[in-house]
Ligand SMILES: NC(=O)c1ccc[n+]([C@@H]2O[C@H](COP(=O)([O-])OP(=O)(O)OC[C@H]3O[C@@H](n4cnc5c(N)ncnc54)[C@H](O)[C@@H]3O)[C@@H](O)[C@H]2O)c1
């Protein structure tokens with residue numbers, strides 16, 4: 001079987017993948033420092049303000065200057081999308097699907113260059129970056145296939161049972177209008193591209209706001225959409241802050257729906273905004289996680305240790321799916337901790353451009369500051385640090401001194417169960433551990449959170465049904481060494497949160513996802 005890249009297979013890629021990535025990294029690095037404009041109505045558009053972005057692993061590396069869209073720019077984009085909407089909505093499904101697949105094909109042709117940009121911009125390692133770029137390709141293909149397989153969700157219903165009258169009935173699904181997509185910093189391509197593909201294939205037009213900290217990815221997506229030949233105005237791309245650009249889009253009267261991916265606080269704010277106004281409008285909000293893993297006395301501890309380390313520290317803990325809370329049966333806790341400490345000690349951390357570095361920096365000065373503060377809070381709250389706990393500001397690693405980036409150690413801490421940080425998403429490589437004696441008590445603690453995105457389990461095969469029955473999470477993994485709580489892939493694992501982690505209860509790339517971009521029209525016609 002040939003190699004297929006997913007987050008579950010990325011740990012042992014073929015050598016050719018590294019060679020192609022190295023070539024792309026050299027190519028992309030040679031072109032750094034240029035200006036990136038807005039993309040509105042099929043053309044580049046200047047902004048009044050540009051903001052310089054630097055690599056999170058090296059503050060001396062200037063990536064480029066990115067347009068900061070003003071309220072007026074947002075208005076121009078919304079009007080362009082509104083003007084393009086009637087013709088796009090009327091475009092036959094097969095043609096829309098063809099164009100969406102074409103975007104996927106172009107993304108795939110550029111997958112190495114895009115992955116190189118993601119390494120530079122987000123600081124994730126090359127396999128995570130290649131994974132994100134490939135995942136975006138798959139979203140475009142998946143949603144085109146899915147919409148066609150549902151035959152556009154059009155259904156003919158029985159005629160009314162009225163004697164002597166032909167009264168024909170049908171249910172059709174119709175798009176909403178201009179759909180706003182707002183992306184997070186950690187998956188700035190996939191979580192811009194996925195919702196964009198879904199909104200477009202269902203007949204909406206789109207205004208995308210790229211993530212504030214990582215706007216380059218969205219602009220690379222815009223280039224593929226432009227080159228695929230979508231009509232002007234059907235897709236528009238802005239970069240800018242949440243406070244100015246994001247708010248301008250969310251408050252715009254032409255906004256018919258939003259897909260937001262990001263923090264709980266902003267997501268709930270947007271949900272409230274979309275519920276207000278002249279009428280309530282849909283808001284698909286994919287939000288944070290505080291993801292647990294339960295390890296029972298019957299777990300395979302080698303599998304558990306591998307999956308836990310990958311999910312707690314991969315991408316420096318900056319995944320919504322990252323493992324942050326670990327509940328281990330007392331009888332196996334010491335043995336598991338020993339394995340975890342060994343694996344943590346073996347993590348290679350540093351400049352993410354280098355193949356040997358599995359863990360890169362955290363995103364910015366705020367995250368770097370939060371790390372120090374959380375470690376202090378853990379220690380003053382009675383926690384025992386079992387591994388890590390330091391920021392790395394000294395020494396050298398590869399071509400760049402670590403002091404020029406935001407590097408922190410992967411951290412494992414045994415923490416009293418009433419510590420407030422069990423409740424708060426830290427979004428950092430910090431894993432808290434609790435030893436339990438009673439399995440039901442472990443489940444109660446695992447569910448003791450306002451969030452419910454992903455959850456992991458390691459135990460006996462006959463305990464898995466108990467885990468599934470009781471855990472309050474939208475995405476679950478049992479006995480998976482590839483990742484305790486991370487690594488969903490379109491077409492394999494639908495991805496969405498329960499409770500405060502998601503507003504809809506319907507997962508990304510699930511059977512039910514595309515219907516959320518449509519509104520039903522019931523049609524009765526009497527002959
Ligand atoms: N559930 C998921 O699928 C998923 C996936 C990835 C990330 N996340 C979550 O995202 C968070 C990390 O990402 P982040 O730091 O970029 O999140 P964030 O909420 O700070 O920002 C997300 C996006 O919202 C924009 N924004 C901020 N304030 C806004 C406002 N008032 N109006 C409109 N837009 C606004 C930002 O500019 C950014 O583009 C974590 O909580 C993580 O768990 C969730």
Ligand SMILES: N[C@@H](CCC=O)C(=O)O
Nearest residue numbers: 186319320321486487488
């Ligand atoms: N889809 C990714 C997480 C995306 C959120 O940050 C995973 O499943 O690990």
